[in-house]
Amino acid sequence: MPKKEEKPPAEAKKEQKIETKxxxxxxxxxxxxxxxxxxxxxxKKKIGKKIxxxxxxxxxxxxRLRPVCERCGPGYFMADHGNRYTCGHCGFTKYKPSEK
Ligand SMILES: [Zn+2]
Numbered sequence: 001m002p003k004k005e006e007k008p009p010a011e012a013k014k015e016q017k018i019e020t021k022x023x024x025x026x027x028x029x030x031x032x033x034x035x036x037x038x039x040x041x042x043x044k045k046k047i048g049k050k051i052x053x054x055x056x057x058x059x060x061x062x063x064r065l066r067p068v069c070e071r072c073g074p075g076y077f078m079a080d081h082g083n084r085y086t087c088g089h090c091g092f093t094k095y096k097p098s099e100k
Contacts, residue, residue: 067094
């Protein structure tokens with residue numbers, strides 16, 4: 001029996017024909033990256049309250065309860081440290097007149 005395993009050349013050529021399609025640009029799918037939900041902590045607004053402590057609102061004017069730094073000029077309030085006032089900007093310290 002003759003072996004007929006060899007394929008005809010025509011058929012082999014057909015298999016080699018591979019259509020080369022021009023690579024289509026990948027569709028730009030909007031990537032929806034799920035943002036990790038950040039647990040937002042409610043910040044306590046302590047600063048705001050502190051600021052209002054420095055002022056006393058009166059009907060026609062604003063009274064500043066803290067002294068102004070002598071070196072830095074108006075706009076720089078001095079911190080109340082009990083027996084003294086200190087400027088946080090330049091470090092100037094002014095002692096309060098003794099209350100005793
Ligand atoms: Zn100062």
